[in-house]
Amino acid sequence: MKVISLVPSITEALFDLGLTENEVIGRTKFCIHPQEKVKNVDIIGGTKNLNIDKIKNLQPDLILANKEENVKEQVEILMKDFNVKVYNTETIEDNYYLVKNLGMLFHKEEKAQLFNLKMYEVLHQTKIKTPLKAAYLIWKNPYMSVGSDTFIHHILTEIGFENLFKTQTRYPEIQIEDLADADVIMLSSEPFPFKEKHLKALQDFYPDKKIIIVDGEAFSWYGTHIAKCEAYYKQLIAEFNN
Structure with a gap:
């Protein structure tokens, strides 16, 4: 085919x-x-x-x-x-279905099941000890975050974060002042390629807040990608569990 x-x-x-x-x-x-x-x-x-x-x-x-x-x-x-x-593909369950369905379409059921099992293991073995409010930014000028009906929201939640904008939908535009209640601000590497200079600008506004650049693929790429993110999630979460 x-x-x-x-x-x-x-x-x-x-x-x-x-x-x-x-x-x-x-x-x-x-x-x-x-x-x-x-x-x-x-x-x-x-x-x-x-x-x-x-x-x-x-x-x-x-x-x-x-x-x-x-x-x-x-x-x-x-x-x-x-x-x-x-x-x-919006939820984690949607993603399991996607991989299973692709496996059935191309007669790769066994491999699909192995990937789904690995993704389940990765997401359930890697969690922060105390939930933290996270603001996940995907865009600049204007700043944009993620609502509760996005795959990114569900990945954040699975690994123990509380999405600061969970009461909103899709990709809300926000002001820098809207980040005041965040315990951590995550700047995604995609679709907007946040860099250290963008981090510094936010840090100047919020000098006491934890602000980090995160791998956008680890949060937004569904399919089999999550199965390969175990080491990344562990390293990320170690920053908060120490």
């Missing part, structure tokens, strides 16, 4: 489950894992600006998309000519 993935984390999951470059024939420019394999796969644009003509020329048997990451109108155009499967 020839498949095109329109989602970076799904592309990674396909290769993790054992598909080859002969089966995954198209991916977005943001599909960067695993590097040694995706480099051999045709790029069909970005997640939100697909090259429809190129996709049509590749003639895939199946296209995998995501409700949030891809543009509805573009996906609907593809649905006229191709078999398109659209996932909506």
